[in-house]
Amino acid sequence: MALPLSVSGLRVEGDAGRAILEADAFDVAAGSAVAIRGPSGAGKSTLLFALAGLVPIAKGSVRWGETEISSLKEDGRAAFRRAHIGMIFQDFLLFEELSAEANASLAGAYVRKRRHKIGEGARRALERLGLKGDDARTVATFSGGERQRVAVARALATEPSIILADEPTASLDRAAADALVDDLIQLTRESGRTLIVASHDLKVHEAVDCIIDVADGRLIGEVRRNA
Numbered sequence: 139m140a141l142p143l144s145v146s147g148l149r150v151e152g153d154a155g156r157a158i159l160e161a162d163a164f165d166v167a168a169g170s171a172v173a174i175r176g177p178s179g180a181g182k183s184t185l186l187f188a189l190a191g192l193v194p195i196a197k198g199s200v201r202w203g204e205t206e207i208s209s210l211k212e213d214g215r216a217a218f219r220r221a222h223i224g225m226i227f228q229d230f231l232l233f234e235e236l237s238a239e240a241n242a243s244l245a246g247a248y249v250r251k252r253r254h255k256i257g258e259g260a261r262r263a264l265e266r267l268g269l270k271g272d273d274a275r276t277v278a279t280f281s282g283g284e285r286q287r288v289a290v291a292r293a294l295a296t297e298p299s300i301i302l303a304d305e306p307t308a309s310l311d312r313a314a315a316d317a318l319v320d321d322l323i324q325l326t327r328e329s330g331r332t333l334i335v336a337s338h339d340l341k342v343h344e345a346v347d348c349i350i351d352v353a354d355g356r357l358i359g360e361v362r363r364n365a
């Protein structure tokens with residue numbers, strides 16, 4: 139089941155108590171694809187990490203469906219992430235010495251009860267992304283595009299209702315980036331997941347339903363809907 143997002147009065151502070159991100163209020167409909175756009179250092183990753191409950195929220199509310207993650211303690215936020223969020227990063231963050239399947243199934247190592255289901259989800263996602271689950275090679279021998287598809291499969295393996303991606307195409311060449319965006323959008327749309335992508339990439343901006351513009355640590359204007 140997809141989850142809607144509702145944010146209000148959000149303030150994230152840096153080490154010295156200075157505001158590094160502020161957002162008055164915005165909503166994201168369940169199942170939509172959204173890009174966070176802005177120049178380098180604008181606060182895109184900080185916003186994404188706040189939505190994931192990965193950075194402390196000094197003020198305000200971040201609510202996914204009925205769960206206000208901003209009022210949960212760290213272990214509660216981690217449990218919410220495990221149950222509902224798949225994450226994808228610019229640098230893939232794979233274990234180089236493991237195979238694609240072992241990387242994509244990694245969450246199963248931490249949640250024994252769901253290990254089998256996560257393994258199945260990982261194999262399904264790898265196949266769907268055009269990678270063979272039975273490829274015994276370590277991912278150290280994979281191309282950038284293949285590595286990022288393994289990272290997408292890892293994010294999808296737990297069947298999360300939310301996918302959060304931080305510059306997922308920034309380490310890829312143009313052709314691999316385009317293919318990745320198509321796959322990411324299609325895979326999240328067909329399963330009704332909510333997708334939020336922090337990205338500089340125009341291809342991402344064109345592919346999503348709406349765009350959140352961030353500059354100097356603030357959201358600018360309304361969430362802009364793509365035609």
Ligand SMILES: Nc1ncnc2c1ncn2[C@@H]1O[C@H](COP(=O)(O)OP(=O)(O)OP(=O)(O)O)[C@@H](O)[C@H]1O
Nearest residue numbers: 151152153158176177178179180181182183184185
């Ligand atoms: N813990 C922290 N303490 C102080 N400042 C921080 C902290 N985390 C991030 N910042 C600063 O907040 C600003 C926003 O950083 P953020 O990584 O969110 O930007 P970004 O838009 O994702 O940039 P890029 O596109 O370059 O990745 C930057 O100036 C960064 O140096």
